[in-house]
Amino acid sequence: MTATAGPNAGNRLDDAPLSRFHKKLALYSSGGPFLDGYVLSIIGVAMVQITPQLKLSDSAQGLIGASALIGIFLGAFVGGWLTDKFGRQLLYTIDLIAIIGCSIAQFWATDPVWLFVLRLLIGMAVGADYPIATSLLAEFTPRRYRGPLLGGLVVMWFVGAATAYIVGEVLLSSLSDDAWRWMLASATLPATIIVLLRHGTPESPRWLANKGRTEEAEAVLKKVYGPDVTIADLPDEAEERENVDLKAIMRSGYGGRMLYISVFWTCSIIPLFAIYAFGSKILDALHLEGGLANIGEAMITVMFLIGCAIALLCVNRMGRRPLVIHSFVWSGLALLLLGLFPDASSGVVLTLFALYAVIIGGTQILQWVYPNELFPTEVRGSAVGLASSTSRIGAAVGTYLVPMALTSWGVGGTMLAAAAINVVGAVVSVLWAPETRGMALHECAALAPRSAKPVSRPAGV
Known part of the structure; x- marks a missing residue:
């Protein structure tokens, strides 16, 4: 960066009003989470037809259900590295074009291997969008709105999931045995x-400035923020930290942050993704069948949306740290009760599932907030991608094991295992979760945030 930033550099950007540009960027960035929720949920509806037609075993069902998650693991890491190297804007649309092509190809899948490969590729494209879109949004958004707008992306995950259930049910009731093919290809339209x-x-002007492309960065700043904003209004992040690259991230002070983000993210999504991939089987095991099971899935999705909306209202008022801890603790209690009382009445079961869905919203929105706040510009995409990838390892394994767990342990044991995962998330959050509320983006990314509350945590968190 050629200009020298003053002590208040970045304040004009971090304290800027929320503009029409920011709102549009948040809406367009939410397309990736929408597609993620859509493709991961539509498979749950489609499996009703896929399983008998392709004669899938429990293991094959688990692999196909987890295939997109495995793809996200690969795509998020690669996409994060690419977006830090080549920029956010170029890859912002390329990844979605890949989703379109693979979604269309699913229509002609004739065997489990072909379907697995295509959904793996779709997952890779969806995973790549996580670090690309969220880094771009984080680097443009004023501090006051950063938490709600980043967290709001998760709301679109559940909108995508709800849309998938609606589309799936409509196609199941109106088409023949090939309805599942239209379901899987239907992601082409929103993409x-x-x-x-x-x-x-x-x-992103921050990325451009970091790469020494200051004239381009200043042109973007003037276009977005006004003619009186210059490159000097960008903070010099190098003053806030030691130099760090992706190869050194685990050895540097950012290794502790990466450890916490990966563990917390993994614990927050394993139960949720398992419920979405095999929601029908879980509800059937809890004695909710037929129309009641469909109503239950729809209601739980609405509760997830409500939970995320409530969390968005709380993320700046409560702060990040209290929100993530309370979310893990109380949603885990709901899963524990489901595990202890699997034969409870339908009303009790639906109530406990609804409580889990509402309360887990805090951890869901922070999956997007924390990773983008805790790492500097030159590795933000790589860090978000790496954290997303590591979290998907656990999510993919958990999703793969759900059909077998239901067979071997029963629904009670499966729900107790999910509750145990929440306990792990709560413990690591009590020990290591930082507080970044009210900080400028470069202050959050600094190795020693000025206003963070001191807590016991791994180095660099």
Whole structure:
């Protein structure tokens, strides 16, 4: 960066009002989470037809259900590295074009291996979008709105999931045995719309400045924030930390942050993804069958949405640290009760599932907030991608094991295992979760945040 930033550099950007540009960017960035929720949920509905037609075993069901998660593991890491190397804007649409092509190809899948490969590739493209879109949004958004807008991306995950259930049920009731093919190909339509909307999105000025492309960075700043904003208004992040790259991230002070983000993210999504991939089987095991099971799935999805909306209202008022701890503790209690009383009445079962869905919203929105706040610009995409990848290892394994766990342990044991995962998330959050509320982005990323509450944590958190 050629300009020297003063002590209040970045305040004009971090304290800027929320503009129409920020709102549009948040909406377009939410396309990735929407597609993630859609493709991961539509498979649960489609499996009703896929399982008998392709003669899938429990193991094959688990592999196909987890295939997109495995793809996300691969795509998030690669996408994060690419977005730090080549920029956010270029890859912002390429990944969605890949989703379109693979979604169409699923229509002609004739065997489990072909279907697994295609969903693996779709997962890779979805995973790549996580660090690309969230880094771009984080680097443009004023501090007051950063938490709600980043967290709001998770709301779109559940909107995508709810849409998938609606589309799936409509296609099941109106088409023949090939309805599952139309379900899996249906992601093509929203992906195409999102590609068109994202066209023309500018590159992140923080990334451009970090790469020495100061004239381009200043042009973007003037276009977005006004003619009187210059490159000097960007904070010099090098003053806030030691130099760090992806190869050194685990050895540097950021290794502790990566450890916490990976563990907390993994614990927050394993039970949730298992419920979405095999929601019908779980509800059937809890004696909710047929129409009641469909109503239960729809209600739980609505509760997830409500929970995320409530968490968005709390993320700045409560702070990040209290929100993540309370979310893990109380949602884990709901899972514990489901595990202890699997034969409870339908009303009790649905109530406990609804409580879990509402309360877990805190951990869900922070999956997008924490990783983007705790790492500097030159490795933000890589760090988000790496954390997303590591979290998907556990999520993929958990999803793969759900059908076998239901067979071997029963629904009670499966729910107790999910509760135990929440306990792990709560413990590591009590020990290591930082507080970043009210900080500028470069202050959050600094190795010793100025206003963070001192807590016992691994180095660099």
